[in-house]
Amino acid sequence: MKPSQIVSALATLMDIRQPAFLWGAPGVGKSQVVAQAAASRGLELIDVRAVLLDPVDLRGLPRIDAQGAAVWCPPAFLPRAGRGVLFLDELNSAPPLVQAACYQLILDRKLGEYALPEGWTVLAAGNRESDRAITHRMPSALANRLVHLDFEPDLDDWLSWAEGAGVDSRLRAFLRFRPKLLHAHDPLSGEKAFPSPRSWEFVSRILDARPGREALGALLRGAVGEAAALECLGYLDICDSLPETDAVLANPGGVRIPEEPAAIYALCESVARKASDGAMPSLAVLAGRLPVEFGVLLMRDAAATEPSIVETEAFKGWACANSDVLVV
Template identity: 40%
Template sequence: MHAQLTVTPARLPDVLLNVAVVRPVFLWGAPGIGKSSMVRQFAASLGLECVSLLGTQLAPEDLIGVPTIVDGRSRFCPPEQIARNSPYVLFLDELNAASPDVQKAFYSLILDRRIGSYELPAGSVVIGAGNRATDQALARPMASALVNRLVHVHLRASPDDWLTWAANNGIHPWVVAYLTQRPDHLWSAPPKTEEPFSTPRSWHMLSDVLHSYGDPVDDETVALLAYATLTPKHAGAFRAYLKVARHAYDLDAIVKGDARWPAEPGDRDLLYFLAETFRARLAKELPADRRHASAGVRQFAFRAKAMLVELAEISLEVAQLVIAEGEDGGTLPSWFLVEAARDLPRLVAART
C-alpha cells in the first residue's frame, strides 16, 4: 500500500489513543522499525494486556475455534487466548501475510468485534500490523472488504525519536554516538538479496551483542558484529567511526584547522568515513539559497572549499564523493557547487 502521509514513533501513541479506541487500526511499516514494540507500549500505557496473534502462524480454526455440542446444538468455542472477560489490546501482527482464509476469519473480529457468540469486552482495542510488498517481505494482497474495515496508519523511522529512546534504554554508547553523527544510517531499504540491513531493531541487536562482549572489543570483533547486523556499507562506516574515536580523529578539529585529513594508506577507511560525515554535514547546514546563509554558514562554506582541496590532495576519488549525488539522490546546494568550481583553482594555487 502506498503511503500518502506517515507518522513518527513519537506521534503514534497520540494517534492510537484517539483512533484505535474507536476503530480498528492497521499499522504499516518496514521490517524492524518497531511496530510490535510500540503496540505493546501503547497497551501498557492503557493498563491493558497485549495479546499478539501472528498471522503467518494461524489457521482459520485458531480464530473461529472448534465446535462443541451444547444442548444438542453445535457451538463454536473461541480459543482461550482470545476469549477473555477483561478488556485487552488484540494485536494482529503480520495480518496481511496471513492466508486469505485466515484474513477472512478476521473480518467479523475486526468489524463487529465478535467471533461466533463471543464478543470482545467493552474497552478492548484491535490493532493490526504488517509490512509492505515493497519491503521484500512476505505480504499478500488484502481483500477490499478487509482494507475497508481498517484505519490505515503508515509509520516511518525517526532518528530523533530513536535516539531519545536509546538514551533512556541502555543502548551502547558507541551506537548512540555513531547515529548522532549519521542519523541517515538508522534505516535502509530491505535489499533484494539475503543479507543484513540496518533498522532500529538491528542497531538494537548490535548494541546488545556489544554489551555482551564488554570492553575492550577488538577491531576484528567489532567488524564481525557490525557486518552480522547492519547494511554492509553502514557496517564499514561504523567500524571506521570506532577507529576515528580510538585514534582521536575528529571532523570538528579538521574544520577548525587543528587537525588534517588522515593521509596514511592504512587510514583509508577513516578517510572515507570522515568524508561521508563531512558531506552529510554540508547537506544539513548549507541552505538551498545562499541568501539564507548566515555569516557563520558562509564562513563554514569557505572553509569547506579549502577542505575539499586538502582532501583532493590525498584522494581525488574521495573528494569527488563529497560533491557527488548522494545515495538518496540528493545533491549539495547548487550555489555551493558553483562557488566550489569557481574558487577551487584559486585555492589550489594558493596552497602551491
C-alpha cells in the same frame, strides 16, 4: 508519521475502539510502538502473530453441550474481560484464509459465538507491498473498515527511546553522525542484513557481549550489512582512540581537538555524558574551542544529561557568547 505521532494517533483510536492498520518497512519498530501506545493508556496487550495461525485457530474447537449441540470453544489467547488491545501483527502476511477468519473479529467484534469484550480494541500491522516482504493484498472490504497509518522511522524518536533502553552510547552518537543509516533498506538489493532500528538494537547487544575484533566484524556485517558495518567499526575505532573523558575535563584548554567530524562527534558524546554543575566550566572551555556547531551539540547533550547546568554562570556565559547561533 514518525513513531511519537503514531503513539498519539493510536491512543486516540484506542479511546474510541476504532480498528487500525499500521504500515511500515521491516524492522522499523511497529510492534514496539503498539506496545508503547497500549502502555500509555494502561491497557493490556495481547500480541497475536497472524502469520503463524491456521484458519481454524481463531474459531477454536467444538464440543458437545448437554443438549447434544456442537459449541465452539474459543482459543485461550482471545480476551474474556477487562480492557486492552488485541494486536494482530503481520496480518497481511497471513494466508488469505487466515485474513478471512479475522474479518468478523475486526469488523463486527465477533467470531462465531465469541464476542470481543467492550473494553478491547483491535489493531493490526504489516509490511508494505513495496518492501518485497511476504504479503497478501488486503481485501477492499476489510481495508475500508480500518484507519491506515504509515510508519516512518525518525532519528530523534529513536534516540530518545534508545537512551532509555540502554542502547550503547557510541551507537547513538554514530547514528546521529550518520542519520541515514538508521534505516536503509533497498528491497531490490537482495542483501539479507540491512540497517534498521531493530538491527541496531542487535548491534548494541552484541557490543555489550564484548566479542573479539574479528568476531565483532562478522557479527556486525550479519546484523546491518557490509557497508553500514564498516562505517560503524570505523567509528568505534575512533571512539577507542580518544583520550579519557576525565583527562579531557581536567585539561579542556590543552587537549587536542580532532580534525575529523566523526571524531569530534564521538568526543562531544563522551564528554556530555559527564555533565554536572561542577564540570560546567570545563565544558564551556571545550565548547569554545570546538567548531560552533559542535559546541552547540556538546552543550545541548550536556544539558540533556544534567538540566541544572543551564543555571550555572559558565553555561550562561557560553550562551551569551554564542547567542547569534542559538535558537530560542
